[in-house]
Amino acid sequence: MKDDWIQEIWDWADEFELSEEEVPRNQKRLLNLTELDVSWLIDEREQITYLPNAIGNLTNLHCVNFWWNALSELPQSMENLKNLTKLNISSNSFIELPDWIGNLTNLTELYIDDNQLTKLPDWIGNLINLIELWIDNNEFTELPNSIGNLINLTEFSVFNNRLTKLPNSITLLSNLKWMDIENNPNLVLSEEIKEFFRKIEIEGFFRKIEVEGFEDN
Numbered sequence: 001m002k003d004d005w006i007q008e009i010w011d012w013a014d015e016f017e018l019s020e021e022e023v024p025r026n027q028k029r030l031l032n033l034t035e036l037d038v039s040w041l042i043d044e045r046e047q048i049t050y051l052p053n054a055i056g057n058l059t060n061l062h063c064v065n066f067w068w069n070a071l072s073e074l075p076q077s078m079e080n081l082k083n084l085t086k087l088n089i090s091s092n093s094f095i096e097l098p099d100w101i102g103n104l105t106n107l108t109e110l111y112i113d114d115n116q117l118t119k120l121p122d123w124i125g126n127l128i129n130l131i132e133l134w135i136d137n138n139e140f141t142e143l144p145n146s147i148g149n150l151i152n153l154t155e156f157s158v159f160n161n162r163l164t165k166l167p168n169s170i171t172l173l174s175n176l177k178w179m180d181i182e183n184n185p186n187l188v189l190s191e192e193i194k195e196f197f198r199k200i201e202i203e204g205f206f207r208k209i210e211v212e213g214f215e216d217n
Contacts (some may be wrong), residue, residue, distance in 0.1 A: 005054035006030060012052040017045045034060055039067040039088075056080040067091055067111070074098055082106065090114050090134070102126040113137050113157065125149035136160050136180065148172035155179075163187045171196040 006027055013023035022038055024030045036058065040047045048069040056077020061084060068091040079100035084107055091114040101110075102123025109132045117138040124133075125146025133150065136159035143158070148169025153176055160183035168190055181187060189197075 005057050008052050008054040009058075012054075016048050030058070032060055033058055035063040035065075036061055037063070037065040038069070039065050040069050051075050051078075053077050059083065062086065064088065074101075076100065079103055085109065087111070097121060099123060105129060108132070108152075110134070120144055120147075122146045128152065131155065133157075143167055143170075145169045151175065159183055165190070166193055168192050174200070176200060 009023065009030065010025055012018075013025075016038075018038055023036070024033065036055075038048055048066065048071060051066070051071065051074060053075045054077070055075060056079070059080060059082070061081050063086040064081070064084065065086070065088040067088050071089065071092040072094055074089070076098070079098075081104065084104050086109040087101070087104065087107060088109070088111040090111045094112070094115040094117060096119070097112065097117065099121065101107075102121065103126070105126060106129060107127050108129050110127065110130055111132075111134045113134045114137040117135070117140065120135060120140055120143055122144045123146075124144060125148070128149055128151065130150050130153055132155040133153060134155075134157045136157045138161055140158070140161040140163060142163065143166060145167045146169070147167060148171075151172060151174065153173050155178045156173070156176060157180045159180040163181070163184040164186045165188055166181075171192060
């Protein structure tokens with residue numbers, strides 16, 4: 001007899017009409033699942049409004065993608081997903097982030113953009129393996145000093161927030177190659193940060209970073 005938690009996941013998958021490819025109805029395939037991508041596909045099904053607590057038992061997951069749904073919280077059990085390298089909760093309805101995300105130290109990609117977040121917690125600095133961090137289109141007014149711990153970060157988007165300043169610890173991000181700070185109309189950069197942006201090469205996928213007083217060499 002299959003475990004009750006497996007049935008819980010299958011019932012959830014059936015409720016939101018998730019395909020066999022997205023959530024296998026075969027027990028062995030489900031247990032070996034490494035990627036769970038249930039991004040909303042327009043006109044094909046309703047948006048997902050919750051995740052089953054049993055999801056935390058899928059400990060082989062490396063990538064979870066919940067982009068463009070109607071989620072406002074994540075189950076506590078997900079803190080057991082220690083093998084996660086990518087977490088995408090973009091375009092949902094989050095107003096705060098659970099503290100346990102800070103324990104997922106194998107994360108290399110974190111996408112929390114397009115939500116209703118107002119504070120980036122200090123625990124973000126625990127995710128020292130992050131390479132990509134997207135927090136754009138939220139309501140952030142400041143960033144924690146711990147952001148300077150993310151020394152492996154190469155891509156960082158803070159586009160369209162309400163930032164008024166950046167912590168000087170951002171100058172510790174020596175591997176940074178691309179950053180978008182546009183649409184933060186009240187943002188004022190310290191001279192130390194301006195000098196940092198002048199010294200490193202930041203090549204954008206869409207644009208070069210624009211800093212007051214910045215001139216290409």
